[in-house]
Amino acid sequence: MKTKLVYVLVSSKEDLYWEQCLISVMSARYQMPQAQIYLVCDDQTNDSLCGKREEIKQFITKLIVIPFDKDVKKIRRSRILKVTLRKIINGDFLYIDCDTLITHSLDEIDDCLFSLAAVLDGHCIFKRHPMFDFFVKQNKHLDYPIDKIVKYFNGGVMYVKDNIEAHEFYESWHNNYLISCSKGSFIDEPSLSKTNIEHGYLIHEIDGSWNCQIRFGALYLSVNKILHFCSKKNMPVSYLSQKAYLKKIKEYGINTENLMDYIRDWKSTIPQGLVTCVGEDASFAVSPLYESSRKHFINNKIKRSLYIPHHNFKDYIISIRNNMLGRIAPKYLSQLLYKELFGIDIRQAIEYDFNKMLYILSFYSNNKEWSTYADKLAVRDYIAAKGLKHILPVVYKIWDNSRDIDFESLPNKFVLKCNHDNGSTIIVIDRYSISDYYVKKYYSKKLSKQFGISTAEPHYMNIPRKVFAEEHLENDKPFSDSLVSYKFFSFYGMAEYCQIIYDSTYHNNQKSIIYRISDWKKQVGFISKNEGNIDIPCPNKLAEMKNIVKLLSENFPFCRVDLYEINDRIYFSELTFMPGAGRIKSFSQHFLNTLGKELKSTEYKWKLS
Known part of the structure; x- marks a missing residue:
């Protein structure tokens, strides 16, 4: 096989991109022992390829490292490497996304006569794409006649010749991508689409088997050469796309259980019951029945x-x-519910029990403003008035x-x-x-x-x-299957403890841990129900979080301030004045007493006569 196989990897030890790439290069080497496999990465990723992560070097022919300024974010580094590959690689190459499994030999690509070739996104013409409206909006910022497009190509697998046409195309693609970045969009497909129009539709369509996108590509499952197992990420058809399995690869590397079995037989990666249409019956999956099955799964x-x-x-x-x-009689109801849950009258509870102090705060203090601040929409005006509009989703x-x-x-x-x-x-x-x-x-x-x-x-x-409807925030924490919520317990702006909630995709699986903020030390045993057992990294923006908590809660005897930290940016979640409705049962009595003492110490200040 003369055509080089080229991967781009921008990854740190915290994400799961290296794990996906390891799957793909291992499968490529298994299918094509003599293939030239190039891995292009940035200098920060290269520095991380030690220990288990160094195992990937066993399967590649050449590692190419491109330096970047440290302040360039990962997503931009990754895309810039991708759109400048033609200048980096000598000779013809087949670019392949990391989240793929090579299921057959790719040596037929040597016979490709075209300067550029790729597979249609969604395996259908653009106007029939189920996500047509979404893609139109996604491309608006580049101001080109997207309505004229018949074929919208997926950039996950691309054949590229070493000729003048391809070099000029990539030069334009790079320029268009930089324009896209200047307008706040860091994905590469819109700039690819615009460049294709500018170069007279230079990209040639190749068979869908070269980039079988699981969501829409089941027609090609039985003949696929490259299985894009994370395609669209909205129906985890393959075990290889599941975080739990990728985390196993992070721990065990090439010796991960079942990994070689999955590489030898892609069908074994498909859980029974999610997709019943493999092999000769794959055409079922592009029928209305498949779409209804997919909707059933999502719902x-x-x-x-x-x-x-x-x-x-x-x-x-x-x-x-x-x-x-x-x-x-809400006060009487509160007493009744407490007694039914804990077996004692709340008025006879320990003097500084946090639940008891919340009860007193709720019914014996001036808290008329709570309604405004507990309103997830009205509170936004309060956040903005504090000069924190930038943290609002x-x-x-x-x-x-x-x-x-x-x-x-x-x-x-x-x-x-x-x-x-x-x-x-x-x-x-x-x-x-x-x-x-x-x-x-x-x-x-x-x-x-x-x-x-x-x-x-x-x-x-x-x-x-x-x-x-609010913007969707993407989880960037590899230790959680959901957004990670940082809940700060604040007393007149002073917060010493933070509850971290993670793995909350499903309510019953949710875990939490209490950390002392001053030294970011885990307080084992403070959670009595569903306590997590992992070590949570200290948020990069913890100092800024503390300042935000102080600003938002400095006028309240008690307030829990809930925040997110995503890609080094802080987002506001909500303010809570009565966590657990004042009947928290998931905290240890020691922690309840610790919080209760804080609230008790200022009782003279807020309690009504």
């Missing part, structure tokens, strides 16, 4: 991630009682009625939630796959309920109920 995943407790008849009667008492739309939710006006990924409650969040990673009917029905129920009545949290009752 079931959403439902499993929501916390919807099961109620029997006894629970139903209790809920009626709680709703009645919550309206006429983007809100796309707000609706008073669930019937009015307009999915067509939203991007492909977004988050839905109510402003007046807890636990109503739905994370949408593919708006083309969700059931509009189910989502609207779900929020119709949420908006019909006046949150806080049955839990004796009267400050929620005055919040005008709405549902809104």
Whole structure:
């Protein structure tokens, strides 16, 4: 095989890109023992290729290292390497994304006569692509006639000749990508599409087997040469795309259980029940039945991630009682619920028990403003007034009625939630796959309920109920399957402890750990239910987080400030005044006493006469 196989890797020990790349280069070497496999990386990635990560060098022919300024972010480094490959590599090459499995020999590519060749994104013409509207929006910033495109190519696998046409194409692609970056978009496909138009549609379409994208490419599963196992990431068809397996590779490297079996037989990577259409019956997967199956999968995943407790008849009667008492005697209801949960009267609890102090704070202090700050929409004005508008996630739309939710006006990924409650969040990673009917029905129920009545949290009752769509924040923490929430327990702006919540994709799997902020030391045993057992790295922006917590909570006797840190940027989540509705059972008594003493120490300042 004369054509070089080329990979681009920009990775650190915290992400999972090296693990994906190891799978691909191992499979390429297995299928083509004599192939020339080039790995192009930046200098920071090269410095990280030690220990287990050095194993990847066993499978490559040549490592090419390109230096970058340290302040250039990973995503930009990765794409710049990709769009400048023609200047880096001598000879014809086949570029291959890291999240791929090579399932057959690729030596046929030597016979390719075209300067550039690639596979259609979605394995269909552009206007029939299920994500057509999304791609149009994604390309708007480059201001070119995208409506004229018939073929929109996926840049995950590209054949590139060493000729003048290809060199000129890559020079233009690089320039267009830099323009894209200047307008805030760091993905490479829009600039690839624009460059293809400018060069007279130079990219030639090759068979879908060269880049079988799992979501749309099942027609090519039985004949695939390159399986793009992370394609679109919205239906984890292959074990190789699952974080849990990639984390095993991080730990065990080339000796990971089943890895060689998966490389020898790609079909063994497919869990039974997710995709039944492999081999000769693969055409099923591009039929309406496949689309309905995929939607069923996505919607079931959403439902499993929501916390919807099961109620029997006894629970139903209790809920009626709680709703009645919550309206006429919330203080008595709070006492009743505490006694039913802990077996003692709250007034007889330890003097500085945190739950008891929250009860006193809730019913014996001036907390009229809590309703405003607990409102996920109204609180945004407070955040902005504090000079912290930059930490607010983007809100796309707000609706008073669930019937009015307009999915067509939203991007492909977004988050839905109510402003007046807890636990109503739905994370949408593919708006083309969700059931509009189910989502609207779900929020119709949420908006019909006046949150806080049955839990004796009267400050929620005055919040005008709405549902809104917010930007989707991508988790960047390899130790969690979900966004990591940092919850700071603050007393008049002073916070000594932070609860870190992770692995919360499914409610029952959620883990948490308490850290002391001053020295970022894990407080083992402070969590009595579902305590995590891993070490959480100190947030890079911890100092800035502390300043934000101080600003937002300095006027409150107690307030929990919830923040995210994503790619070295801080995002606001919410303010909470009554965690666990004032009946926290997941903390150890020692930790409850520690927090309670903090609140007790300022009781003279906030307690009403």
